[in-house]
Amino acid sequence: MTLHLDFDIARDNFTLTVNLDVANGEVLALTGPNGSGKTSTLHAIAGLLPCSRGVISFNNAIFDANADMTSVFLQPERRKVGVVFQDGALFPHLDALHNVAYGLRAQAVTKSVAIDRAHKMLATMKIDHMANSRPHQLSGGQKQRVALARTLITQPDILLLDEPTTALDQESRQDTVRLLDEVFTAFSGPVLLVSHQYDDISLLTRSIAQITVERTAKHTMSTLQR
Amino acid sequence: MMRPSRTLNGPRGFFAIAILCATLIALPLVALAIRVPWSTFFSSLSSETATTALSLSLRTSLISTSLAIITGLPLAWLLAHRNFRGIALVRALCVLPMVLPPVVGGVALLYAFGAKGVIGSALNDWFDIRLAFTQTAAVLAQYFVAVPFFIVVMESAFQQFDQRLAQAARTLGAGPWRTFVTVTLPVVRPALIAGVVLTWARALGEFGATITFAGNTAGRTQTLPLAIYMAFENGDDQALVLSFIMMTVSFVVLVLLRQHWISALKRGGQ
Numbered sequence: 095m096t097l098h099l100d101f102d103i104a105r106d107n108f109t110l111t112v113n114l115d116v117a118n119g120e121v122l123a124l125t126g127p128n129g130s131g132k133t134s135t136l137h138a139i140a141g142l143l144p145c146s147r148g149v150i151s152f153n154n155a156i157f158d159a160n161a162d163m164t165s166v167f168l169q170p171e172r173r174k175v176g177v178v179f180q181d182g183a184l185f186p187h188l189d190a191l192h193n194v195a196y197g198l199r200a201q202a203v204t205k206s207v208a209i210d211r212a213h214k215m216l217a218t219m220k221i222d223h224m225a226n227s228r229p230h231q232l233s234g235g236q237k238q239r240v241a242l243a244r245t246l247i248t249q250p251d252i253l254l255l256d257e258p259t260t261a262l263d264q265e266s267r268q269d270t271v272r273l274l275d276e277v278f279t280a281f282s283g284p285v286l287l288v289s290h291q292y293d294d295i296s297l298l299t300r301s302i303a304q305i306t307v308e309r310t311a312k313h314t315m316s317t318l319q320r
Numbered sequence: 321m322m323r324p325s326r327t328l329n330g331p332r333g334f335f336a337i338a339i340l341c342a343t344l345i346a347l348p349l350v351a352l353a354i355r356v357p358w359s360t361f362f363s364s365l366s367s368e369t370a371t372t373a374l375s376l377s378l379r380t381s382l383i384s385t386s387l388a389i390i391t392g393l394p395l396a397w398l399l400a401h402r403n404f405r406g407i408a409l410v411r412a413l414c415v416l417p418m419v420l421p422p423v424v425g426g427v428a429l430l431y432a433f434g435a436k437g438v439i440g441s442a443l444n445d446w447f448d449i450r451l452a453f454t455q456t457a458a459v460l461a462q463y464f465v466a467v468p469f470f471i472v473v474m475e476s477a478f479q480q481f482d483q484r485l486a487q488a489a490r491t492l493g494a495g496p497w498r499t500f501v502t503v504t505l506p507v508v509r510p511a512l513i514a515g516v517v518l519t520w521a522r523a524l525g526e527f528g529a530t531i532t533f534a535g536n537t538a539g540r541t542q543t544l545p546l547a548i549y550m551a552f553e554n555g556d557d558q559a560l561v562l563s564f565i566m567m568t569v570s571f572v573v574l575v576l577l578r579q580h581w582i583s584a585l586k587r588g589g590q
């Protein structure tokens with residue numbers, strides 16, 4: 095039961111090659127220089143970026159396959175891949191509660207049930223007192239909690255986090271790291287975490303995959319493996 | 321007495337020229353307002369020509385604006401997000417009616433949808449449909465000149481829209497339509513309102529393309545601007561009254577837009 099990644103993403107003068115297997119329950123940190131393709135890797139797994147060659151599969155489900163004979167692309171809404179975006183990417187026109195309820199509503203859960211469960215999820219994240227606040231009224235740490243709640247309530251099979259602690263001050267960083275540690279412990283699927291904060295990584299994960307970059311005059315080749 | 325300037329002095333003479341410019345714009349509008357025959361204002365307004373033209377204008381402009389919204393949203397979205405071959409040409413063509421003399425637009429519409437037009441002749445021969453000089457033609461003429469305003473406003477709004485919000489919605493289980501309706505549109509709402517109002521104002525004021533392509537039949541294609549022109553030709557004071565009405569509408573539109581811009585700015589562009 096693993097997330098199997100063996101693919102390329104190629105753009106004009108940039109190629110990213112990813113070769114990784116991530117087991118259920120494993121928390122893997124992705125590190126590497128800026129612009130080397132960490133976020134692109136997460137986007138490819140989530141279905142926000144099609145890969146140009148290779149396979150992304152989870153358990154027996156093929157997310158993305160690009161070979162001579164076959165071409166499969168599962169739309170992001172069908173992958174059950176939860177993404178916590180950098181600084182949350184909360185919906186600015188909805189309050190915290192309706193941000194968290196959004197995924198349930200998209201899965202056709204009735205409004206009253208969705209709201210009820212969103213309240214409970216916000217309480218689990220110790221942020222229910224801000225349920226009626228819009229994102230611009232929340233601090234960086236509060237935004238991360240709401241974003242995490244919004245993702246977890248949909249019960250994803252895979253969890254991806256893009257720089258969850260980068261934009262935070264020291265205190266909310268420690269809070270967020272503690273919270274993430276609890277979440278990761280309870281989460282049964284694979285977790286991939288992009289971070290620059292090496293001390294956070296060492297607290298949260300035991301395994302690290304590194305992107306190495308080779309540059310020529312015209313081309314940048316990134317390779318992501320353990 | 322001059323207040324101490326908070327910026328550097330401007331070039332000598334700018335102040336006087338600026339006054340001249342503002343006067344040249346304001347004077348005709350003020351002159352129009354001064355000459356409105358207030359004693360006959362309501363009788364002119366309630367005359368049959370006026371009410372017919374008013375209701376026709378409202379009806380056609382609302383239909384053409386609705387068409388512009390329905391068809392303009394997808395096009396603006398594609399122009400903002402897709403980078404296909406020839407996109408620059410598509411963009412230029414879609415915006416062309418903004419700078420094209422409207423009468424040329426009317427002639428072009430005739431050659432497309434008129435009885436001898438490229439599509440119009442087929443419609444005529446096969447379905448016995450004649451578009452030119454009908455109310456549909458008035459709607460088409462308004463659509464042709466007004467939809468570019470909507471496309472331009474919405475393309476820029478979609479470009480500034482944070483794509484990660486749509487990506488987040490998709491990973492949360494929303495399909496493309498749900499994402500567009502529940503995330504993209506609400507987030508770009510200030511631009512959407514501004515675009516709709518601008519488009520409607522342009523459609524309401526349409527003259528050149530309408531008179532060329534739809535004609536000037538009272539009760540059928542004689543919209544407000546055409547009625548104003550006819551009344552004016554006949555030396556009728558009604559022209560002043562109707563002009564004043566349209567000027568007021570434009571003014572209200574502008575004030576609404578300004579308030580909207582300001583509130584959009586205060587919320588940090590959201």
